[in-house]
Amino acid sequence: MLGRRGSLWFLAVPPYLWLVLLFVVPLGVVAAISLLPGAGRINFNAGWPSLNQYQQVLETPAYLRRLGISVGMAFVIAATATILAYPVAYFLAFRARGRATIFLILLLVPFASSYLLRVMAWKLLLGREGAINWVLTSTGLTHEPAGLLVYSQAAVVITLVYVWVPFAALPIYAALQRVDRSHLEAAADLGAGPWTRFGRITIPMSLPGALATFFMVFIPTVGEYVTPSLVGGTDGIMYGNLIQDFFTRAGNWPLGSAMAVLMLLAVLVLVLLALKLVDLRRVAA
Amino acid sequence: MTAPAGARGAGRAIGVGRTRVPLGLAYVLMIVFLYLPIAVLFVFSFSTNTTLRFAIQGYTLDWYAAIFENEQLLTAARNSLVVGFLAATVATSLGLAVGIAVVRFRFAGRGLLIALAGAPLVVPFIMLAVALFLLFNLLDVPRSMFTIAAGHSVIALPYATLILLSRLVGLDPAIEDAAMDLGASYPTTLRRVVLPLLGPSLLSAWLTCFIVSFDEVALAIFLAGGDQTFPVFLYGQLRFAQTLPVMIAMAVLLMLGTVTLTLIAFLIRSRSE
Incomplete structure (x- = not known):
């Protein structure tokens, strides 16, 4: 008969193996391939491991600029999604009362609908002969269709904010629900007005949730390549598109790997920096 | 779905003198x-x-009718179902194992297991896509539905773990002790006592993982060989104007499906809590 302790092996080992094989090892593989000196696919005979690929990336201003642009876009997208989601989450946590569940479901349904479909919807809205221009011209607000709205950085930002905003409300809502209501009552009894209570209690207590939201949007967005390729045009392409290109058309896997590793490093540094700036434990305490 | 009276009262108390922000x-x-x-x-x-x-x-309604004449499209949709089924089943099983191990045991490597199971959420998908693409290439594994399902099982695992973990934390361990005092082995206790209690959460976790996989495209583009899933197929067809209306019709149809599944998953979870 298998005891409790013995069962632990059967519980812990399979997920460990799966994650090591399909998550840890592959990330190591990328790092290893990025050290191959040659171009093209994988060629172990091209010479000793070197930092050639990294040197090439760091010496190509166009790549670095694209990385900077992508980090900037991801920052704007994550910040906008967080700021837009905050009042909505606040409404759900403090004002919606008994109907909070149904309002929450209503908010999350679009997030469950097809990602590509939502991107397509914005292509349809922002196109030269799209819905927005059609409404503008047929109501006589403008005589000529406004310039091309789609195929720009702005189109990528709008579309990705749209994609992420329902999801962004979730961690903030969870954080706001944990705000101790008795703190607010005590503050009110001591004469604090609504804005003081909001600024001194609610904001600090929900900041960890807001930060979690920010990073849950920021991190995947830095590496985004699908949406930019559909609505970004040449201006709106992101660093992820360059990486994808090196694994498809350009066919230079070691260089693509080095670019991917640099992106992950950039993300990690930014996350650690942010965590250092805002001491989460102190804010939560 | 009505809040308990206490919550209502508390809400009203705070409501006194609240801001007029609409x-x-x-x-x-x-x-x-x-x-x-x-x-x-x-x-x-x-x-x-x-x-x-x-x-x-x-x-x-022609576009909707044309869906059923497009062989490639139907194949892609079927592939998506298979991939989603495999990925959700693997992710939910592993998420369950992680959940039980982490909630019921103290062991070396416990913290690492939690961190690893959540880590796929904080790595940009293109990084994971490139990583798995290279791994399968080095191992000479041909790209197929199975490689996509393997990738999706990794990104769905955090969701399954999160849902099951939160349910397991609320489960009284005394119930398991009682079963074992009555002579059941631990595996039997898990199978006959814990699993039935988790039932709704398991289903909800599975559905969530299925939807994550069914809609995923960034990873699938890298890992699909000849076996395209529907999002990969759709992505490839978006530049061809003549098939666009049928693609949109199909996407709308599938969206109605995933939205229904999401609502079911949500209702199951809110009812079981």
Whole structure:
């Protein structure tokens, strides 16, 4: 008969193996391939491991600029999604009362609908002969269709904010629900007005949730390549598109790997920096 | 779905002297912002327009009928179902194992297991896509539905773990002790006592993982060989104008499916809690 302790092996080992094989090892593989000196696919005979690929990336201003642009876009997208989601989450946590569940479901349904479909919807809205221009011209607000709205950085930002905003409300809502209501009552009894209570209690207590939201949007967005390729045009392409290109058309896997590793490093540094700036434990305490 | 009386009372107490910010309006505007684009596309899927242009010329159901004549499209949809099924089943099983191990045991490597199971959420998908692409290449594993399912099982695992973990924390360990005092082995206790109690959460976790996989495209583009899933196929077809209306119709149809599944998953979870 298998005891409790013995069962632990059967519980812990399979997920460990799966994650090591399909998550840890592959990330190591990328790092290893990025050290191959040659171009093209994988060629172990091209010479000793070197930092050639990294040197090439760091010496190509166009790549670095694209990385900077992508980090900037991801920052704007994550910040906008967080700021837009905050009042909505606040409404759900403090004002919606008994109907909070149904309002929450209503908010999350679009997030469950097809990602590509939502991107397509914005292509349809922002196109030269799209819905927005059609409404503008047929109501006589403008005589000529406004310039091309789609195929720009702005189109990528709008579309990705749209994609992420329902999801962004979730961690903030969870954080706001944990705000101790008795703190607010005590503050009110001591004469604090609504804005003081909001600024001194609610904001600090929900900041960890807001930060979690920010990073849950920021991190995947830095590496985004699908949406930019559909609505970004040449201006709106992101660093992820360059990486994808090196694994498809350009066919230079070691260089693509080095670019991917640099992106992950950039993300990690930014996350650690942010965590250092805002001491989460102190804010939560 | 009504809040308990206490919560209501507390809400009212705070409500005294609250700001006049029209938060309800913010919510309504958000809902409009979220639903309007989908609604426009939904209406457009019934239009006779063959390009993404307004105004709508007329209405038709032809695009929906054409779905069933497009062999490739149906194959892609079927592939998506298989991939989603495999990925969700693997992710839910592993998430369950992680959940029980982490909640019921103290062991070396416990913290690492939690961190690893959540880590796929904080790595950009293209990084994981490149990583698995290279791994399968080095191992000479041909790209197929199985490679996509393997990738999706990794990104779905955090969701399964999160859902099951939160349910397991609320489960009284005394129930398991009672079963074992009555002579059941631990595996039997898990199978006959813990699993049935987790039932609804398991289903909810599985559905969530299935939807994550069914809709995923960034990873699938890298890992699909000849076996395209529906999002990969759709992504490839988006540049071809003549098939666009049928693609939109199919996407709308599948969206209705995933939305229904999501609502079911949500209802199951809120009822079991």
